[in-house]
Amino acid sequence: MWNRVGALLLRYLYLYRRSLARSMEIFFWPVMDLLVWGFVSVYFQRVGAPRAVLFLLGGLIFWDVFYRSQQAITLSLTEEIWVRNLLNVFIAPVRIGEVVLATCLLGLIRALLSTAVLGILAFVLYRFDLLLLGPALLPYFASLLLFGWAVGMCTMAVILRFGHAAEALIWGTPFLLQPISAVFYPLGVLPSWLRGVALLLPSTHVFEGMRATLANGRPELAPLLPAFALNAVYLAAAGGFFGWMLGRVREKGYLARLAME
Amino acid sequence: MPEPGIVLEVEHLTKRFDGLTAVDDLSFSARRGEILGLLGPNGAGKTTTIQLMLGLTAPTSGRIRVFGLELARHRREILQRVNFSSAYISLPFNLSVRENLDVFGRLYGVPDRRRRIAELLALFEIPEVIHTVTGKLSSGQVTRVNLCKAFLNDPQVLFLDEPTASLDPDIAEKVRNALKRVQRERGVTMIYTSHNMREIELVCDRVIFLMHGRMVAEGTPREILERADAESLEKVFITIARGGALRD
Numbered sequence: 001m002w003n004r005v006g007a008l009l010l011r012y013l014y015l016y017r018r019s020l021a022r023s024m025e026i027f028f029w030p031v032m033d034l035l036v037w038g039f040v041s042v043y044f045q046r047v048g049a050p051r052a053v054l055f056l057l058g059g060l061i062f063w064d065v066f067y068r069s070q071q072a073i074t075l076s077l078t079e080e081i082w083v084r085n086l087l088n089v090f091i092a093p094v095r096i097g098e099v100v101l102a103t104c105l106l107g108l109i110r111a112l113l114s115t116a117v118l119g120i121l122a123f124v125l126y127r128f129d130l131l132l133l134g135p136a137l138l139p140y141f142a143s144l145l146l147f148g149w150a151v152g153m154c155t156m157a158v159i160l161r162f163g164h165a166a167e168a169l170i171w172g173t174p175f176l177l178q179p180i181s182a183v184f185y186p187l188g189v190l191p192s193w194l195r196g197v198a199l200l201l202p203s204t205h206v207f208e209g210m211r212a213t214l215a216n217g218r219p220e221l222a223p224l225l226p227a228f229a230l231n232a233v234y235l236a237a238a239g240g241f242f243g244w245m246l247g248r249v250r251e252k253g254y255l256a257r258l259a260m261e
Numbered sequence: 262m263p264e265p266g267i268v269l270e271v272e273h274l275t276k277r278f279d280g281l282t283a284v285d286d287l288s289f290s291a292r293r294g295e296i297l298g299l300l301g302p303n304g305a306g307k308t309t310t311i312q313l314m315l316g317l318t319a320p321t322s323g324r325i326r327v328f329g330l331e332l333a334r335h336r337r338e339i340l341q342r343v344n345f346s347s348a349y350i351s352l353p354f355n356l357s358v359r360e361n362l363d364v365f366g367r368l369y370g371v372p373d374r375r376r377r378i379a380e381l382l383a384l385f386e387i388p389e390v391i392h393t394v395t396g397k398l399s400s401g402q403v404t405r406v407n408l409c410k411a412f413l414n415d416p417q418v419l420f421l422d423e424p425t426a427s428l429d430p431d432i433a434e435k436v437r438n439a440l441k442r443v444q445r446e447r448g449v450t451m452i453y454t455s456h457n458m459r460e461i462e463l464v465c466d467r468v469i470f471l472m473h474g475r476m477v478a479e480g481t482p483r484e485i486l487e488r489a490d491a492e493s494l495e496k497v498f499i500t501i502a503r504g505g506a507l508r509d
Contacts (some may be wrong), residue, residue, distance in 0.1 A: 007367030014354065014360045018394070083353045088410065091315050092368040093341040250319045253278055256312040260349040 008102035012076050013109075017161050025071070030064050031115050031121060038126045051139035054214045057128045058208060059119045059183045063113045065141055067174050067204060069148025073100065074170040074259030080163075085107045087258035096246060100239075111145055133210065138163035140206045143227040145204050147202045148232035151177070157238075163258050182207050202227040202234070264331060266292045268401070268418055268450050274323035276309055276474075283309040285474035287323070293376060293417075294448035296440075298465035298482075301501040306452045306474035309467075311420050314452070315345055327418060333448055341369065346411035347422035354396030358406050361395055361415060363430075363468070369414035381409040384439050398426040405436065412443065418450045433457075458494035470496070470501050476502055 016022050034163045044052030077099070080086040091100065119130040133140065155173050159166045180194060181203035190198055198204045209223030249255045269291040276284040287302045307365040311316040316327055316336040317461045325332040327339045352361040359378065366374035382388045385405040390398055395406060397459055411419060422442075425433040436458065443449055455461055461468060462482045470478040470485075478485055478501065479509045482494060 003370065004368055007311050007364050010367065011353070011356070011360075011364040014356050014364070018355045018357075018360075024289075036349075063472075084350045084353070085345070085353050086350065087317065087345070087350045088365065089368075090317060091340060092365065094368055095337065105274045247319075250317065253276075253283075253309065253312065253318045256317045260308075260347070 001095075001098060004092075005102045005105070006097050008089075008094070008099060009105055012079075012102070012106045015079065021098050025075075026068070026110050026114050026204075027046070027117055028244045030068075030118050033064070034118050034121055034191055036250055037123075038122065042126065044198075051215065052130050054132075055211055056184055057122050057126060058130070058133075058210050058214055060127060061115060061122065061130060062140060062144055062210060063181075063183045063208065064114055064118060064125065064153075065145040066073070068110040068114050069146075070152035070174060071106035071109050071170065073103040073149065073152030074159065076103040077156050078167060078170060079258065081159075081258055087256065090259070091257065096243070100153060100242070103152070107148060107152070108145060111148070115141065119212045123222075133213050134219045136209065136221060136224075138212050139221070139224050139228075140210055143202055143206050143224065143231060146228075146231040146235060147255075150231065150238040151244045153235075153238035157242040160249050160258065161245050161254060163254070177203065179202060180204070186211060200232040205230070215250065266310065266504035268293050268328055269452070270326045272313070272324050272326075273308075274313060274325065275312070275321045276306075276318065276319045278315060278329075283474050285472065287413075287476055289454065289469055289476065289479065291418075291450050293450055294466045295447050295467060296443060296444060296451040296453055298453050298461045299471065300454070300458075300461060300468055301471035302457065304456075305471040307471055309423060309474075310471070311345075311422055311452065311454065315343075315420060316340070330465075339413065342416060343418040344411040344414055344416040345420040345422070346407045346424055348404065348420065348426035350405060352395050352410060355394065357392055357394050357415065358398070358401065359391050362405070362409060365410050366413050371413055377413060378409070382421065384412070384443075385409055386435060401429060401432040404428055406434070408436065416449060418452070420452045422454050423456065424453070425455065425457065433460070440445075440464065458498055462494050470497075472501055 010040065037056050041053040041056040080089055122128040122130065151173055155169045156181065160168060180198040181201055182190065182198055187195055187198055187204060187208055205223040205227040209220045212220040267290050269470055271290065272288050274284055274287040275282065287310065299310060301307050301394050309318065313320050317334050328342065330339055332339055362376055362378045367378065371377050376380065378391070379388065382391055385408055387402055390402055391408065395403065398406065404424065425436055428436060440451065440466065444451060453465055465482060467481050468485060469476055480488070485494065486492070489500060491497045491500065
C-alpha cells in the first residue's frame with residue numbers, strides 16, 4: 001500500500017518541481033497575506049491594540065494550515081481532471097483510500113512548508129514568535145490539518161459529481177467557513193445565534209485556544225478535546241460522503257465523462 | 262468456470278443512464294491472445310462498454326468476468342493485470358516522460374522500472390524522448406508514450422480506445438506492428454476500438470458491431486465481409502450505421 005501511496009505522492013511532488021505556478025501556491029500567496037496582515041497588525045498596535053500582531057498573525061498562519069490542507073486534496077485531484085490523467089489513476093490497481101491518503105500527505109507537506117516559511121518571516125518582520133504557543137502548537141496544527149482533510153474530501157466529492165461547474169468550491173469553501181471560525185476575532189464577536197454554529201467547527205476551538213494561549217502565556221489545551229472529537233466526526237462523515245458520492249458517480253458514468261471531457 | 266483460453270467474459274451486460282440504454286443485453290467473450298474489435302457509429306456504446314469492463318462505470322445489470330474473476334468483487338486484482346490507453350486521455354503534460362512512466366511503474370509495482378521503461382520506449386521507437394517534458398512532445402509521440410504506460414505492467418488484457426487516432430500513416434503502421442508483435446510474443450488479449458476500418462481489418466482477429474448498445478454482427482473480418490457481401494469493412498460499417506443488416 002505504501003508503495004502506491006508513495007508513487008502518487010511522488011507524482012504531485014514532481015509537479016511542484018516542474019511547475020512554478022504550483023510552487024508559488026505554497027509560498028507566494030501565504031507570504032503576500034502575511035505582509036498585508038502584518039502591516040495591518042502593526043497599524044492596530046500603533047493605534048492602541050497591543051496584541052493585534054499576536055492575534056492577527058497567529059490567526060493568519062493557522063488559517064493557512066487549514067487552507068493548504070484542504071487545497072492539497074482538491075487541487076491534486078482536480079489537476080488530474082485538467083490534464084486528463086484521472087482515468088489513468090482510476091484504472092491503476094489503487095484503492096481510492098490510497099489516492100486520498102496521498103493527497104492528505106501532500107497537504108501535510110504543503111502545510112508544514114508554508115507554516116515554516118510564514119513562521120520565520122513573521123518573526124523576522126514583525127517579531128511574532130509562533131513558538132510562544134509552546135506544546136499547544138503541534139496539536140493546534142494537527143487539528144486544522146485534519147479539518148482541512150475533511151473539508152477537502154467533501155469538496156472533492158462534489159467536484160467529481162458536478163464537474164468543472166463546481167471547481168470554484170476549491171477556493172470558495174474555506175472562505176465560507178472563515179467568518180464563523182473566529183479566525184481573526186473572538187467567538188464573542190459573533191451574534192449569539194451564530195456562536196452555536198461556530199462551535200460545531202473544530203477550527204473555532206483551535207482559534208479560541210490559540211488566542212487564549214497567546215494572551216495568557218500558557219498553553220490552553222482544553223479546546224483541543226472538542227476540536228479533535230469534532231474532527232473525528234467530520235473525517236468519518238467526509239470519508240463516507242466521498243465513498244457514497246464516488247459510487248453515485250460510477251453508477252451515473254460521470255467519472256469517465258469528466259475524465260475524457 | 263470459464264472455457265479454457267477465455268480471459269474476458271461479458272454476460273447480458275446492460276447500462277441505462279436516466280432512461281437512455283447505452284449498452285443493451287450485451288454478451289461476448291475474448292480469448293487469450295485475441296485482438297477483438299469493438300465497432301459502431303458514435304453513440305453505439307463502445308466507450309461505455311470499455312468503461313464498464315474497466316469498472317469505471319457500474320453496470321445496471323449483467324456481469325463481467327476477467328481471468329475468471331468477477332470484476333465487481335476483484336477489480337483491483339484484475340486491474341493489476343490489465344491496462345488501458347485512449348486517444349482521449351493523456352499523461353500529465355508537466356512531467357517528463359521518465360517521471361510519468363516511473364510513477365505508473367510504481368503504481369503497478371513494476372520491478373526494474375528503469376529497464377522496463379527503456380524497453381518500451383525502444384519498442385515504440387521513441388527512446389530519445391525519455392527526459393523530455395510530456396507537454397513538449399508531438400501528438401504521435403504522446404500517443405506512443407501513452408502506449409508505453411499501457412504496457413508497463415505487461416498486461417494480459419489491454420483496452421485500446423482509438424489508439425492511432427492522432428497518428429500519421431507511417432507512425433500508425435509502426436504502432437500497429439508493435440501491437441501485433443506484443444500480441445504474438447506475449448499472447449496479450451486486446452479490445453480495440455477504431456473508426457479506421459482498414460486498420461480494423463489489418464489488426465483484429467474478430468470484430469463485434471454495436472448499434473444502439475446491441476450487438477448486431479460478430480465474426481472475423483472475413484466472415485463479416487462475406488455475410489455483408491461487401492468488399493470492405495467500411496462499406497459494412499456504413500450499411501449497419503444506416504440501419505441495414507447482414508445475412509445470418
